[in-house]
Amino acid sequence: MEVPKEKVRNIGIIAHIDAGKTTTTERILYYTHKIHKIGEVDEGSATMDWMEEEKERGITITSAATTCYWKGYRINIIDTPGHIDFTGEVERSLQILDGAVVIFSAVEGVESQSEVVWRQADKYKVPRIVYINKLDRIGADVEGCINTIREKLNREVLELQFPIGNEKEFCGVCDLIEGKVIVWDKGGDGSEFSIQEIPPEYKGKFEEKRYELIEKLALEDEEIENAYLLDECISKEKLFSTIRRLVIEHNFVPIFMGASKKNIGVQPLLDGVINFLPSPLEVGKKGIPQVGGGFCGYIFKIQTHPHGRFIYLRVYSGKIKPGEVVFNLRTHCRERITHMFLMHANKKQPIWEAEDGDIIAVYGPKNVYTGDILTSLTSQVKLSPPTFPDPVVFAKIEAKSSEDEKKLPSTLSTLTMDDPTLKVKENKETGEILLGGMGELHLEVTVQRMEREFLTKVKLGHPQVAYKETIKEPIIGRGRVAKESSGQYGEVVLKLVPQKRGKGVKFETEVKEEVPKEFIEGIKKGVEENLGVGVLAGFPVVDLEVKVMEIKYHPQHSSQVAFEMAGSFAMRDALTNGKLVLLEPEMKLEIVTPPEFLGNVLEDLNKRGSKVVSLMGDKVTHTILAICPLRKLFGYATALRSITQGKGIHVMKFETYREVPQEEEEELLKKLRGY
Secondary structure, three states: OOOOHHHEEEEEEEEOOOOOHHHHHHHHHHHOOOOOOOOOHHHOOOOOOOOHHHHHHOOOOOOEEEEEEEOOEEEEEEEOOOOHHHHHHHHHHHOOOOEEEEEEEOOOEOOHHHHHHHHHHHHOOOOEEEEEEOOOOOOOOHHHHHHHHHHHHOOOEEEOEEEEOOHHHOOEEEEOOOOEEEEEOOOOOOOOEEEEOOOHHHHHHHHHHHHHHHHHHHOOOHHHHHHHHOOOOOOHHHHHHHHHHHHHOOOOEEEEEOEHHHOEOHHHHHHHHHHHOOOHHHOOOOOOOOOOOOOEEEEEEEEEEOOEEEEEEEEEEOEEOOOOEEEEOOOOEEEEOOEEEEEEOOEEEEOOOEEOOOEEEEEOOOOOOOOOEEEOOOOOOOOOOOOOOOOOEEEEEEEOOHHHHHHHHHHHHHHHHHOOOOEEEEOOOOOOEEEEEOOHHHHHHHHHHHHHHOOOOEEEEEEEEOOEEEEOOOEEEEEEEEEHHHOEEEEEEEEEEEOOOOOOEEEEEOOOOOOOHHHHHHHHHHHHHOOOOOOOOOOOEOOEEEEEEEEEOOOOOOOHHHHHHHHHHHHHHHHHHOOEEEEEEEEEEEEEEOHHHHHHHHHHHHHOOOEEEEEEEOOOOEEEEEEEEHHHOOOHHHHHHHHOOOOOEEEEEEEEEEEOOHHHHHHHHHHHHOO
């Protein structure tokens, strides 16, 4: 069904794991008649969780796209993962979305991954609305959840609804703009609901909440302010248009409420999507180049299937048809679009044209990566690709047979192109291949994909921490090459200075006299050669400033190659003779457990050297936030299940790199060096 661009919404569903993203998306698809039966995550029948690994584990692993229609509007949806190991999927999706629905559990409120996805949405300036889910659960606390949004996410909200009934008695919402109550029949599929007058016992709350809403809007809109001061009626149309403007300007987020599992609250959420989130015409291009009206599409995801390679595109201008040739702005090469599809999870519908605002999948392009821009016109403009975090875990990977060994390089190459958070590196001394990812689950799922989708059977070794090395104090290093007969002469003095964590490596020269530019480039290259393998245990060297203090050269007998060697010698001299320390990744743990297991969980965390940051709880659950070294968390999921009889859940995310405590470093280095 063709609709005008102002009636198109490109949205993502984002949240912490288990907040109800896929469950809510399933209801959206059902009520918009995209599907005819509601699937459930815990039964492995949810439409958007189509991968075998997703069905088995009951979690979303890869972002999935679909399209549905509601009240004459077309809604393109991307359902994203909530587990921190797959945060790269959220990152690349948010870069091309015009709006987002952020889901919070009414019981847990803002959780660790909630903060991560919220900050990602801030990074790409994505307008959003909030859906507070699970209001039927014991311990549901709407006001507490809203307060955590204000406090933890630093965003003011607009409460457009409040719940009718609490916990098991929750049955509907009161709409503050319409002045009506929407009630769903319990036990039904949610298709039928009734719109009623506000019951007498809720009249006072309605007046109070509506007054608060109008007061907030009056501070942002002169027309509403004047009507408010004169006690005049404010039209629904004016309220809708003002809220819409404030959402698009990132001033407020509207709050909707429901219980998706019980089929309550989803239809008003859909109304919120079309009423308050922007169309493609109302948002910027996020740095996408203007190409004079021609076609321009941004590649935000690549996914290899057994029968081909899907390239996911957001179209930002112009039109494109199958068979047309486009230009890759990164490679400046031509690529042909052979087929085009609208996606519904893993099902594809052929289409014959796409235009500005569409999210599609295509076959054809070969030499493309996530972040590439395809255009119908040649251009020198480039867009920086999305940034992805470095792996924190590596594990040895080896083929199970000679046949698998032949397939392994191409399989790994394909997977790392599909998933930019995966990294492959080879230990040059042992020849071992190491696979890096965002956590144990990430690596396990990747291995399962290799076997199922690529028919490559492998063995995965024990996970290894991605340690790093850095300097503790300033160091001087000297390097000299003196083979004048062959034009190889150069002397360099470097000074290495520690930097703050996460600052990376900075290179600069403090030599006052003029030196040939190629000599400086040679020194820099020599320095970089030594950053990949440190002297403590062979890990990357980070967080330091390298200053060129002195250079000696001969007009005839010096070259760039000589200074590359001299720079390398100076760097190695500094690292060998300086005081270096080992850095390890620390993880932020969020653990939710029933109260009766709290003591055992805390005792186990103490044994692992964790630092408890906060502890919150009620009669139903306790939530622990803790910081712990990654090396002490391998196998934690199994341990927590054992401690809590399978009732505890946890999420961990990378927090920072810290120095390994001095009393533990020596013993750890012995293990890492293999003796």
